Amino acid sequence: MVVLANPPVVDQIPLLRSPGPRDTFSGVPVVDLSSPAAARAIVDACERFGFFKVVNHGVPAATMGRAESEAVRFFAQAQADKDRAGPAYPFGYGSKRIGLNGDMGWLEYLLLAVDSASLSDACPVPSTAAFRSALNEYVAAVRKVAVRVLEAMAEGLGIADAAALSSMVTGAGGDQVFRVNHYPPCPALQGLGCSATGFGEHTDPQLISVLRSNGTSGLQIALRDGAQWVSVPSDRDAFFVNVGDSLQVLTNGRFKSVKHRVVTNSLKSRVSFIYFAGPALEQRIVPLPELLAEGEESLYKEFTWGEYKKAAYKTRLGDNRLAQFEKRSI
Ligand SMILES: C=C1C[C@]23C[C@@]1(O)CC[C@H]2[C@@]12CC[C@H](O)[C@@](C)(C(=O)O1)[C@H]2[C@@H]3C(=O)O
Ligand SMILES: O=C(O)CCC(=O)C(=O)O
Numbered sequence: 001m002v003v004l005a006n007p008p009v010v011d012q013i014p015l016l017r018s019p020g021p022r023d024t025f026s027g028v029p030v031v032d033l034s035s036p037a038a039a040r041a042i043v044d045a046c047e048r049f050g051f052f053k054v055v056n057h058g059v060p061a062a063t064m065g066r067a068e069s070e071a072v073r074f075f076a077q078a079q080a081d082k083d084r085a086g087p088a089y090p091f092g093y094g095s096k097r098i099g100l101n102g103d104m105g106w107l108e109y110l111l112l113a114v115d116s117a118s119l120s121d122a123c124p125v126p127s128t129a130a131f132r133s134a135l136n137e138y139v140a141a142v143r144k145v146a147v148r149v150l151e152a153m154a155e156g157l158g159i160a161d162a163a164a165l166s167s168m169v170t171g172a173g174g175d176q177v178f179r180v181n182h183y184p185p186c187p188a189l190q191g192l193g194c195s196a197t198g199f200g201e202h203t204d205p206q207l208i209s210v211l212r213s214n215g216t217s218g219l220q221i222a223l224r225d226g227a228q229w230v231s232v233p234s235d236r237d238a239f240f241v242n243v244g245d246s247l248q249v250l251t252n253g254r255f256k257s258v259k260h261r262v263v264t265n266s267l268k269s270r271v272s273f274i275y276f277a278g279p280a281l282e283q284r285i286v287p288l289p290e291l292l293a294e295g296e297e298s299l300y301k302e303f304t305w306g307e308y309k310k311a312a313y314k315t316r317l318g319d320n321r322l323a324q325f326e327k328r329s330i
């Protein structure tokens with residue numbers, strides 16, 4: 001057991017074994033979005049890992065850099081000023097508490113609603129014009145990347161309608177959420193062989209999530225059905241895409257939603273942006289007919305995104321949210 005002489009303020013945050021160099025995963029699939037081979041590569045990556053990195057996406061480095069600098073400026077404010085942008089639910093600033101069911105992480109964040117291609121006017125956070133406009137520019141750009149990824153995915157899956165997946169997100173009522181996470185360094189744990197949990201293990205409930213972070217590592221994904229955790233080398237110029245639970249169902253389990261988590265760094269802060277592409281609340285989440293072989297049945301009970309989201313928000317972060325919708329355990 002590790003006994004700390006001066007227990008730091010991480011006492012309510014679960015600790016994880018610090019990742020070592022051997023935990024770094026060199027096999028993350030890389031998809032060149034400008035290549036005609038992207039569609040096939042995306043499907044292959046989704047089948048093998050539910051996770052891949054996207055390069056040649058066309059988003060200017062300045063768009064990412066401006067959003068990052070503004071986020072750093074926001075999180076550098078005094079705690080009382082940040083708290084004025086809270087609470088996190090339904091949308092706004094939050095610190096350490098994730099969700100409403102007792103999960104804790106060594107982070108602070110902004111949870112924001114997206115309407116069409118920009119932050120929702122109904123949510124006044126963030127309030128400064130410079131931060132808002134930087135995030136709006138970023139959201140418009142990352143949403144285009146998500147659409148291109150979903151179109152290429154449909155093509156790779158052999159679906160005649162190239163917009164079969166992307167239109168679920170861009171159509172009326174598409175449920176898009178944007179999150180800015182800041183993981184401060186946790187120097188108190190340096191050299192102790194353990195790190196604070198930044199964001200505990202989970203799968204994302206939506207179709208896909210598109211993530212970009214600064215140069216600080218910390219993201220880990222689970223391989224071999226959760227038997228092994230590996231660190232994803234950070235790349236500030238790329239996007240990382242997670243398959244979410246809804247896409248797992250739409251593909252009848254052909255793609256698996258990827259379990260992932262974030263481990264804090266003892267010396268460097270991590271800033272990440274995640275765009276969650278979800279469908280309209282009334283969208284039925286059932287396997288796409290083109291993906292079912294003759295006589296093949298859905299592995300899942302039928303539900304709408306609204307029903308899934310409501311059920312998901314009653315669960316703890318690490319719960320298997322899809323289990324209650326499986327016809328039988330798979
Ligand atoms: C513990 C929770 C946080 C979460 C809602 C939930 O009850 C279960 C799903 C969690 C998650 C994970 C992906 C995204 O970060 C998120 C915004 C989402 O849609 O589902 C979070 C939710 C959250 O932070 O509120
Ligand atoms: O901050 C990150 O890098 C990932 C966070 C995450 O998985 C999430 O917000 O759902």
Ligand SMILES: [Fe+2]
Pocket residue numbers: 202203204209260
């Ligand atoms: Fe996530």
